[in-house]
Amino acid sequence: MTRLPSYFLSHGGGPWPFMDNEFSRMFGELEQSLKTVAAELPEKPSAVLVISGHWEAVEFQVASAATPGMVYDYHGFPEHTYHVRYPAPGDPALAAEVQQRLRDVGLPCHLDSEQGFDHGAFSLLYPMYPEADVPVVQLSLLHSMDPAAHLAAGRALAPLREKNILIVGSGMSYHNLRLLGPGGAEPSRQFDKWLQQTLVESEPDTRRERLEHWSQAPSARIAHPREDHLLPLMVALGAAEQEPAGCIYRQHDLFGGITVSSYRFGNLPD
Template sequence: MMPSFFFAHGAPSLVLEEHAYTDLLKQFAAKLPQPKAIVIFSAHWEEQVQTVSSVDRYSTIYDFGGFQDELYRMTYPAPGDRPLSEQIQSLFANHGISSRLDEERGLDHGAWAVLKLIYPDADIPVVALSVNRDLTNAQQYEIGKALSELREQDVLIIGSGGTVHNLRSVNWRAQGVDEWAGAFDQWLQSKLTAWDTEALFQYEELAPYARMAVPTSEHFVPLLIAMGSGDANRQAQLLHRSYQYGNLSLSCWQFN
């Protein structure tokens, strides 16, 4: 069964950077079977109704400003997979989750920046999905769970976001890690590895510095979705964690 993953996408410039985390992403494909397709939830696509992309080939969205000129010349023209999009919509319906298809939207940087590092040739079909921060944490988990059987069909499920993502608190010149960011991620690690969904669904009240780490939840939601897709076996493994700018976390979680 194909594992599912959560990747922090950091700043848009991640795709140009060279460090331990980008090394892990660049070497990632060699450690996995070739997926039939990729299903990716990005923190940067928010909709009130669960939306499933259904395009022939993706355009590239530059949903950021003030970064290197090179970023605005990058493209990721991955093909879509309409039959898979329709299958996903059917799986959602079977689990009582309303959804709709989108035939126009391209890939935002939460999706393409990560995928370009892992699969730079853009030759694997992609289905992008939206997130909705207004759902409960249990509902986010159920969205992933609804798609779990895709893993048996060699479909790679990815959540792209960030566990500690507070842009108002970043320090562009920081060298170390802010204590509050590390404390939150340590709590999160303990609950994920124990598969303690009861605590995770209440992380806002139970986790230390939760409001600092997750001021708005759209970047945290993809983690819960990716975790939900691993509900059958309930095994979580931290593959990488580092920080930029004092508290912007770069983490990778695998769910088996």
């Protein structure tokens, strides 16, 4: 039986893959790591389910359009980045299955036929699948930001991995836009060290407990004043809760000193 791993991927800043300047070149290591994620899988997934840190709702929402549009949810970037397209198809059948799986475990979920791809999705999918030839479905976060609920959602969605569906939590392991650069270097290092210990070195039960109480970690609320970019991690881990984790990307000099990382949960198929 083939079972795809799940991933928590740091997605960088705004529409960086569609730019060619000093800002976008800062994400060169991240770009290579995203290409590696796609290359290390034995074949293209049948679809990608993305849980983006840029979409929240009171109850879970899943994008169900056959031809999703675009959401330009960033500010201050070059004009052309507000016209870029990532023309991957949606997958209404997968969206309906995601909805049912969440409902089956008591998590209300609704279909949203209007939601398009936000940059939490297309900024990492473009380096991974530049031909946009893999169907993509997005799942929202809960506005409550309850870690346990997002872990539970991941558990409910875990069987999708056996159907060649790639589950990707898209956020950032450090997300404090007011403290980038040298001022955020030490807090990001401290939180990243805790994240590595929690995800890679801890036993599954300990890992889950630490994540449910993530705000007690060193520099937690400096690294994430609001946890919208951390919660996609909970879904990705929940989908492979008892399986080993590995750090697949770690950079210490983003924005002049910030440490960020990405993780794979579960082993690569043979």
